[in-house]
Amino acid sequence: MEATTPRTNYLNADYGVRSWLFTTDHKRIGLLYLGSITVMFLLGGIFALLIRLELLTPGPDLVSADTYNKLFTMHGIVMIFFFLIPSIPAVLGNFLIPLMIGARDLAFPRVNLLSWYIYIVGALFTLYAMVIGGVDTGWTFYTPFSTMASNTNVIPTALGIFITGFSSILTGLNFIVTIHRMRAPGMTWFRLPLFVWAHYATSIIMILGTPVIAITILLVGMERAFHFGIFDPALGGDPLLFQHLFWFYSHPAVYIMILPSMGVISELITCFSRKRIFGYGFIAASSLAIALLGFLVWAHHMFVSGMSVYAALIFSFLSFAVAIPSAVKVFNWTATLYKGSVSFEAPMLYALGFIGLFTIGGLTGLFLASTGLDVHVTDTYFVVAHFHYIMVGGAIMGYLGGIHFWWPKISGRLYPEGVAKIAAAILFIGFNLTFFPQFVLGYVGMPRRYHVYPEEFQVLNVMSTAGASILGIGYLLPLLYLLWSLRYGTVAGANPWKATGLEWQTPSPPPTDNFTQTPVVTQEAYDYESFDFETVPLQEAKVG
Amino acid sequence: MAEGLVALAHRHQFDDAAQQYEASALGMWVFLVTEIMFFGGVFTAYVAYRSAYPGAFGHASEHLDLTLGAINTAVLIASSLTMALAVHASQLGKRSVLLTFLPLTMILGAVFLGIKAVEYADKFHHHLVPGAHFAFAGPDARQAEIFFSLYFAMTGLHALHMVIGLGVLAVLVLQARKGRFGTGYHTPIEIAGLYWHFVDIVWIFLFPLLYLIERHH
Numbered sequence: 001m002e003a004t005t006p007r008t009n010y011l012n013a014d015y016g017v018r019s020w021l022f023t024t025d026h027k028r029i030g031l032l033y034l035g036s037i038t039v040m041f042l043l044g045g046i047f048a049l050l051i052r053l054e055l056l057t058p059g060p061d062l063v064s065a066d067t068y069n070k071l072f073t074m075h076g077i078v079m080i081f082f083f084l085i086p087s088i089p090a091v092l093g094n095f096l097i098p099l100m101i102g103a104r105d106l107a108f109p110r111v112n113l114l115s116w117y118i119y120i121v122g123a124l125f126t127l128y129a130m131v132i133g134g135v136d137t138g139w140t141f142y143t144p145f146s147t148m149a150s151n152t153n154v155i156p157t158a159l160g161i162f163i164t165g166f167s168s169i170l171t172g173l174n175f176i177v178t179i180h181r182m183r184a185p186g187m188t189w190f191r192l193p194l195f196v197w198a199h200y201a202t203s204i205i206m207i208l209g210t211p212v213i214a215i216t217i218l219l220v221g222m223e224r225a226f227h228f229g230i231f232d233p234a235l236g237g238d239p240l241l242f243q244h245l246f247w248f249y250s251h252p253a254v255y256i257m258i259l260p261s262m263g264v265i266s267e268l269i270t271c272f273s274r275k276r277i278f279g280y281g282f283i284a285a286s287s288l289a290i291a292l293l294g295f296l297v298w299a300h301h302m303f304v305s306g307m308s309v310y311a312a313l314i315f316s317f318l319s320f321a322v323a324i325p326s327a328v329k330v331f332n333w334t335a336t337l338y339k340g341s342v343s344f345e346a347p348m349l350y351a352l353g354f355i356g357l358f359t360i361g362g363l364t365g366l367f368l369a370s371t372g373l374d375v376h377v378t379d380t381y382f383v384v385a386h387f388h389y390i391m392v393g394g395a396i397m398g399y400l401g402g403i404h405f406w407w408p409k410i411s412g413r414l415y416p417e418g419v420a421k422i423a424a425a426i427l428f429i430g431f432n433l434t435f436f437p438q439f440v441l442g443y444v445g446m447p448r449r450y451h452v453y454p455e456e457f458q459v460l461n462v463m464s465t466a467g468a469s470i471l472g473i474g475y476l477l478p479l480l481y482l483l484w485s486l487r488y489g490t491v492a493g494a495n496p497w498k499a500t501g502l503e504w505q506t507p508s509p510p511p512t513d514n515f516t517q518t519p520v521v522t523q524e525a526y527d528y529e530s531f532d533f534e535t536v537p538l539q540e541a542k543v544g
Numbered sequence: 545m546a547e548g549l550v551a552l553a554h555r556h557q558f559d560d561a562a563q564q565y566e567a568s569a570l571g572m573w574v575f576l577v578t579e580i581m582f583f584g585g586v587f588t589a590y591v592a593y594r595s596a597y598p599g600a601f602g603h604a605s606e607h608l609d610l611t612l613g614a615i616n617t618a619v620l621i622a623s624s625l626t627m628a629l630a631v632h633a634s635q636l637g638k639r640s641v642l643l644t645f646l647p648l649t650m651i652l653g654a655v656f657l658g659i660k661a662v663e664y665a666d667k668f669h670h671h672l673v674p675g676a677h678f679a680f681a682g683p684d685a686r687q688a689e690i691f692f693s694l695y696f697a698m699t700g701l702h703a704l705h706m707v708i709g710l711g712v713l714a715v716l717v718l719q720a721r722k723g724r725f726g727t728g729y730h731t732p733i734e735i736a737g738l739y740w741h742f743v744d745i746v747w748i749f750l751f752p753l754l755y756l757i758e759r760h761h
Contacts, residue, residue, distance in 0.1 A: 109557060212582070227674055228697065230690065235686055
């Protein structure tokens, strides 16, 4: 059967800039987010490139110490608050959750649009702060430096992050209500795709954690502006309280970044193994376990900041405990691959890359959860390498895998498979070359956040910078060929991967209301062995 | 009650008005959870410093006006009652009763804010606002300044929530006058009521924590 594109779909149902800026269609809002976060990703990438260029040589060649401080601060702020946190939820989650559960839209479409505008306003504040001189506190805004010492633009940056937080809260709220109240007939909780479970868990973190960082940033702003002495030791305040409040959000925020990626990987692994996922219930429950345990480990960022031995022991133990649900997922994905009909399309390459890199990132996390070893590697490149394995090797690999996998659904076109595989390989090689040497650098003692270093560290730093260049090419390639495919890609048809989700049972691109008739779900999510793909595109016949 | 909603208008993403009502109510509850976490951060700071500086907090607390605080507590509890009566009236479709209790709730809210403004002015007058002009007699002035930082942060955020609540109620009054609400559709009144009660409950915690900590002797 020749693949076709429906004559009317969400992309061409309405024309003009206004039809996009005032849309309440979750699919269009997902694309608004896609455009915005891509711009922020490129900006954060430029900062990263400048950091790596400076570190090519031991001396201070390219930028001054102050500029370097601003570069790593703005790299962190842009990448975390304006790219990673919204990445999969606001783009793929927005686009896919209603489709996956058989709904016409999210529960609150106007709130969804509002969240995008809030994101944009927050981003503009932060960009404004960067244009007028930037900020140098590190993305962590540690007090009392951020409240008393730094003479850079802390308040506008903090305000930008404060505002953007509400976009994240509204997204999480919308997802929770949607998943509870908008499921199609027969879509029981244990028939939900694991992508949806992962987003449910992510949303819980978003609504419980983000308000805490909001009030914390507000207090920092009040301290700077009105001399409220809450974190200032000179006024009797306690800077450690800031660290506790900050990490209470910012450690779970790591799970905001990685859980949606894990949801993507669950979809990819089972589809390209042509096999029912192993341990569905355990994977779903492990998402919730990560969300809940993730709130109890924050002080492992503070082992050297000063706390009682007993507190350190408990936080160390809980940090080990949170590795268990993560490992449950990895074992279940591996077991799904076992004896599956595995094929290696580009999304699958990203998924396999994710499993390897996330495992390395996770295991090195256990090094840092050990109170003794942590003292040795605190504030070294070991930490930098660890969290980049999680956030870049994990979260971004999952994001790109998901973008490739659902690109045919989003755009109606297939991306070019050959070049996509090459790009995935380039990314994997570039990533490891960039960040693996940093484990070694950190372990032998190179501290983070300095623009100069002793000469004996140069070889590993050159390797890292070379890797970063390769990584940069790896990121540019998908940007180019995905845009190319919008016009020249092969028409995808409703279900190019022969995948089981409801989103594949409606045309690509989907109509504005997603389904011509409300789907009725009669089976579990990943029944790849007995799913009857001949009768699946039942919705296409009526629309196409 | 849910069956009565089915036949009425609803937004396109919902199957029926009952689903729309359930989604809206759940949405407000989830929002209130985020509010608890938001206030939770500053309550945590309060707990940390009160346990660190119990004496200073006691001395500083005595500078708050217990009478005005108690009156305000009574005013807010009364406003919760009128809000509940407004929700009840909207469920029964009694528009004139609704249009009595909604404005009454707003008036009580405004009275609260007015008394709060008097208290703030008094603190300003007595140099109890943190910052360069802060003046506090006694050895624990620094710690007392933290108490007043928290006092203004907590009551200020609470007052901000009251102002937002008044804005929401004003919109609802206008809509009620146009006859938008009836027995079939009163979701906005209900979820605004949830919000209003939440803001009241925050005050129920703030009042003893700020005003009543050293009154037993």
